Amino acid sequence: MTGTVAVIGGGIQGTLCALACSAAGWRVTLFERKPELWQGASANNEGKIHLGFTYGLDKSGETQARLAELGGRFEDALTAILGPLPAEIVVARRVIYARHASSALEAEATQAHLESTAGMIGVAAAVRRVPLPELRALFSDQITDAWEVPETTIEPTVLGEAILARLGRETNIDIVTNADVAELCQDGTVWDVGGRQLGQFDRVLNCAWDGLAQLCGGGAGFCLRGKAGFIARVRSPGPTLPVTFCFGPFGDFVPLGGDRCYVSWYPACLMGFTTDLSAGSRWFDRLAAGFDFAAAYRLTRRRLAELIRGLELDEQYERVRAGPILAAGSTDIYDLESRLHRRTAIGLDAHGRIATINPGKLTTAPWWASKAARWIQDQGPSSA
Ligand SMILES: Cc1cc2nc3c(=O)[nH]c(=O)nc-3n(C[C@H](O)[C@H](O)[C@H](O)COP(=O)(O)OP(=O)(O)OC[C@H]3O[C@@H](n4cnc5c(N)ncnc54)[C@H](O)[C@@H]3O)c2cc1C
Structure with a gap:
């Protein structure tokens, strides 16, 4: 055995880091504040493997380039850690990117952005502008243009099940749930909120997402948004491909097979926004406890029915999918200058024995997990 690693956070980033470090021969302890793993953002999103198509409002093109690079590696990096992925x-x-009449990006600029993104992954010709008769059959007149682009959508709960099954077979990983970590010390000691020492480790990986800043003492220039989505049933046949409404009114419709779908509409599904990251995960817990999910679903259902021709969702949703989103920025996406449109402040930040990992997106987590395992290997066990 090479040494010991503590991983804080049982979402995609923490679980993949645990697996990657264990494969490299390290003894891993994975701490999660909730009673079970995979209850945070990783389980509660629409599963888009971002390649940068969504980030047309970062005029520098850096977000697009970063996500094209890391999103393009998602499946290979994930398979390298997890082995063959279940087909489901x-x-x-x-994905269909649909442009609303009030979009902040003109149609030609949207097309140019989508084509240059596809070009970055070597498939510029794979962007298809949806012809007018097809556009009118799919959407109401509020949608002026749409494009079909090559971008993968996954079912995050299936990914979670595969990761948890794999963790269950690992003998080098101890999982400690209900462990609310309060402090990480440079000597490798991990403390919980009750002042109890949870152990001392050679290396510590902070993968706590909405709890990241609370544990590393940072967070300046970052914000948290709470965002809801819903699993619902469609009464009418909806679009067969996922649809993203982009660059203005934001929303998602993702058909999940059978009559089930994921839906979200912004700002109805914006649960809250803060630049004070000191409460960690407690901020989102409090937000979720006071949020009117039924009202958000009603508005989402109505708005999507106005945009997608003939779409009729059940009056009640089946399940809520809501979680916190960590990003750089101090204003929301309606501010065109918001740094939320620029998702480049991500990655692994190491100081002494502790590395903090902000994947920014689900999409980049497998890549950062292998980077973290390499960082740990390069450092070797501590001499203290
Ligand atoms: C509504 C929504 C839609 C999204 N859509 C997409 C998308 O389509 N594509 C995409 O790529 N990304 C998307 N994202 C972002 C993506 O979900 C996140 O980037 C990713 O899941 C982060 O993974 P994580 O493991 O860092 O966080 P999480 O899955 O949240 O895991 C962090 C874990 O740390 C635990 N924790 C926090 N503080 C502590 C503490 N002090 N002690 C112990 N444990 C702690 C939490 O309980 C949690 O389980 C979306 C997010 C949301 C919320």
Whole structure:
């Protein structure tokens, strides 16, 4: 055995780091504040493997380039840690980007952005502008243009099940749930909120997402948004491909097979926004406890029915999928200058024995997990 590693956070980032470090021969202890793993953002999103198509409002092109690079590696990096992926993980290989009449990006600029993104992954010709008759059959007049692009959507709960099954077979990983970590010390000691020492480790990986800043003492320039989505049933046949409404009114419709779908509409599904990250995960817990999910679903259902021709969702949703989103920025996405449109402040930040990992997106987590395992190997066990 090479040495010991503590991983804080049982979402995609923490669980994949635990597996990658264990494969490299380290003894891992994975701490999670909730009673079970995979209850945070990783289980509660629409599963888009971002390649940068969504980030047309970062005029520098840096977000697009970063996500094209890391999103393009998602499946290979994930397979390298997890082994062959279950086929049911993939929901769709193409996505429709639909442009609303009030979009902040003109149609030609949108097309140019989508084509240059596809060009970055070597498939510029794979962007298909939806012809007018097809556009009118799919959407109301509020949608002026749409494009079909090559972007994968996964089912995050299937990914979670595969990761948890794999963790269950690992003998080098101890999982400690209900462990609310309060402090990480440079000597490798991990403390919980009750002042109890949870152990001392050679290396510590902070993968706590909404709890990241609370544990590393940072967070300046970052914000948290709480965002809801819903699993619902469609009464009418909806679009067969996932649809993203982009660059203005934001929303998602993801068909999940059978009559089930994921839906979200912004700002109805914006649960809250804060630049004070000191409460960690407690901020989102409090937000979720006071949020009117039924009202958010009603508005989402109505708005999507106005945009997608003939779409009729059940009056009640089946399940809520809501979670916190960590990003750089101090204003929301309606501010065109918001740094939320620029998702480049991500990655691994190491100081002494502790590395903090902000994946920014689900999409980049497998890549950062292998980077973290390499960082740990390069450092070797501590001499203290
Ligand atoms: C509504 C929504 C839609 C999204 N859509 C997409 C998308 O389509 N594509 C995409 O790539 N990304 C998307 N994202 C972002 C993506 O979900 C996150 O980037 C990713 O899941 C982060 O993974 P994580 O493991 O860091 O966080 P999490 O899955 O949240 O895991 C962090 C874990 O740390 C635990 N924790 C926190 N503080 C402590 C503490 N003090 N002690 C112990 N444990 C602690 C939490 O309980 C949690 O389980 C979306 C997010 C949301 C909320």
